[in-house]
Amino acid sequence: MEISKKLWDGTIPLCIIFSHEGVDRELYLEIHRVSYFPLIYEKLVSYFSHYDTGLNIDKIWLEFDDGQSKVPIQWNIPSGLLYDLLHTTSGNNSIWTLRLVHNNYPSKHILPHANVTHLKTTYMNQIKQSSYVLYGNSKAIMSLSAGKSEELWNSVVKHNWTLYEAISTNDITKNKNILRVPVKLFISGSPVVIQAPIFPSAKNGVSHTTLKDVLYEHVPTLFHGGITAKVIVHGVDISFLLDSKDSPSILELWKLFKNVDNFLNLIIRAPADSVTDNYLANIATTRIVA
Helix, strand or coil: CHHHHHHHHCEEEEEEEEEECCEEEEEEEEEECCCCHHHHHHHHHHHHCCCCCCCCCCCCEEEEECCCCEEECCCCCCHHHHHHHHHHHHCCCCCEEEEEECCCCCCCCCCCCCCHHHHHHHHHHHHHHHHHHHHCCCHHHHCCCHHHHHHHHHHHHCCCHHHHHHHHHHHHCCCCCCCCEEEEEEECCCCCEEEEEECCECCCCCCECEHHHHHHHHCHHHHCCCCCCEEEECCEECHHHHHCCCCCEHHHHHHHHCCCCCCEEEEEECCHHHCCHHHHHHHHHHCCEC
């Protein structure tokens, strides 16, 4: 629990820039890693409305400039995961600079209506999905009372560890037989996400499925032939576990590092020349891609 609590309390530094009448205004703040960007939109609008009273919380979005193109931020993905995917890929662990934009919403690239109401719907759908992977059904979530569902969501909004852990432990995962582990593999530098439900035990039914088993099954060419791909979770490089004789099982990793939606999100960071278009196309046709 200590590791999970530390991950829950982790934050990332941000600089939000808003341009109005040719002048850039800046706001420095932090956001929890285990959170979502729409949860700070009200704060952003409140601050930058001093310069532009026409800001509409339902029409804003955040944009990242990677030096080659401007990338709209996927607001439905946890903020810490986005930070690791887009900002620290180049080894940069400093303040992440994003731009607040409020016109010409890029609905072709990101989900529309990036407000708290739609985030709640998206989050509940995600946790239902992870519950289905875990137990073969979504009853753990569907059977929550309206009050408990609201408490679960409020624990995310208010970042209340005690409340979240109580509901997660006592109402969602308690005394339930885990069938599969909900894992998502994000290929750094690409739009591909491999959604990989993993059986906690190996095919022989005796040994536990390890991180190495998962990667060798779903992205084998990135971990063979001298390619030095890295595995990142919550900003931590856990690649050393691939060669460890005492490597924890994928289920143990899930319990320690699962995100607020109960998915274990792993970033695969490989050399750019190994993640070719042909390789990505092959993954897309042979794996479950979200």
